[in-house]
Structures are given as structure tokens and as C-alpha cells.
Amino acid sequence: MHIDGACHCGLISFTGEINPAGVTVCHCADCQVMSGAPFRTVVEVPIGQFRLSGEPKRYAMMQHGKPWIQTFCPTCGTPLFAAAAESPTSVVIRLGCVTQRAQLRPSAQIWRHLALPWLSDLPSIPDAAFASPPAVVRSPKETRRE
Ligand SMILES: [Zn+2]
Ligand SMILES: [Zn+2]
Numbered sequence: 001m002h003i004d005g006a007c008h009c010g011l012i013s014f015t016g017e018i019n020p021a022g023v024t025v026c027h028c029a030d031c032q033v034m035s036g037a038p039f040r041t042v043v044e045v046p047i048g049q050f051r052l053s054g055e056p057k058r059y060a061m062m063q064h065g066k067p068w069i070q071t072f073c074p075t076c077g078t079p080l081f082a083a084a085a086e087s088p089t090s091v092v093i094r095l096g097c098v099t100q101r102a103q104l105r106p107s108a109q110i111w112r113h114l115a116l117p118w119l120s121d122l123p124s125i126p127d128a129a130f131a132s133p134p135a136v137v138r139s140p141k142e143t144r145r146e
Contacts, residue, residue, distance in 0.1 A: 003043075005098040007078035012054035014080070016045035016093065023095065023104045028111035030063055034070060035079060038116045041095035041106055047083070050091045056080050 001020045006013035023043045031040035056071035067085035072078060081093045095101045109115075118125075 001100070003045075003093070003098050003100050003104075005080075005093065007073035007076050007080060007097060009073060009076035009078075011075050012052070012056050012073050012078075012080055014053065014093070015051045016091070017049040018043050018045055018093075018104075020104055021107050023106045023108075025106045025109040026111055027109065027113075027115040028064070029114060030061075031111075032114075032116070035094065035096070037096075038119055040079075041101075041104075042092045043095060043098070043104060044090045044092050045081075046090050047088055060085060 001018050002015065003018055004013070004015045020043075023041060025039050025041050027039045032038060034040070055074075057074040059070040059072070061068055061070060063082075068082050069085050070082045071080045073080065078097055079094045080097055081091045083091050095104060098104065
């Protein structure tokens with residue numbers, strides 16, 4: 001499946017080919033902190049099928065015992081993708097910046113024992129009085145027009 005995506009400000013964009021059955025949720029503490037969300041959802045693109053436009057900022061770190069490079073937009077800070085620091089064969093895209101994210105239902109979860117304890121309560125947590133959910137999932141380009 002062909003995907004495309006971009007950071008919130010549009011400085012960095014990318015395209016890639018994915019296996020839509022390979023979308024994974026990670027509940028580890030690194031993913032919680034670095035995504036700014038209760039968990040991170042990712043999908044892998046073989047490195048030969050990844051096309052990047054723009055120059056993201058890089059952050060070297062150890063993740064699960066291996067050196068990784070995390071990337072994000074230097075202007076708006078959107079987390080974009082990560083790759084192994086040594087001889088990467090794939091790029092791990094953060095689903096939040098993928099235009100087709102609504103179609104990409106995860107098929108697996110990892111580090112589930114670290115999942116935030118209230119996640120399973122989400123369906124029963126009420127809407128805030130002021131919130132009306134958007135009717136459609138918008139791409140970053142559409143969001144920026146507002
Ligand atoms: Zn940006
Ligand atoms: Zn993780």
C-alpha cells in the first residue's frame with residue numbers, strides 16, 4: 001500500500017510502500033514520552049521504498065538495547081520516523097503523520113504490560129461538553145489551512 005505523510009508545518013514530507021497488516025502499537029515508556037501520547041503507533045517501510053523531502057532533525061538514543069535515530073521536524077517538532085543507527089533496512093514511520101492513518105488499524109501491540117491503566121476505559125469516558133469530533137480525518141495539509 002502506498003502512503004504519504006508530512007509534519008504539521010509541511011517542511012518535511014515523505015512517501016513509502018507498506019504492508020498494511022504490519023501496523024503496531026508500542027506501549028513502552030520511550031514511546032509514551034517521545035510521542036506525547038499514551039502509546040505510539042508505527043508502520044515499517046523498507047528503506048528502498050522510502051522517499052523523504054526536507055531535512056529532519058535527528059536524535060540518537062538507545063531503544064530496547066539498540067542504537068536508534070529518531071527524527072522530527074526542526075520547526076514544528078512533529079515526530080516523523082526512526083531507523084536503526086547501524087545498517088538500517090527499514091524506516092519506522094509514526095502513524096500520526098501518515099495521511100492514510102485512519103485506514104491503518106493496528107494488528108499487534110508490544111510492551112503491553114506498560115500500557116497506561118486507563119486505556120481500556122476510553123470507550124466509556126464521556127465527550128467533553130465543548131467537543132464536537134471532526135467528521136473526517138484530515139491530512140496535515142488540510143489542517144494547516146485553518
Ligand atoms: Zn514541521
Ligand atoms: Zn516503544
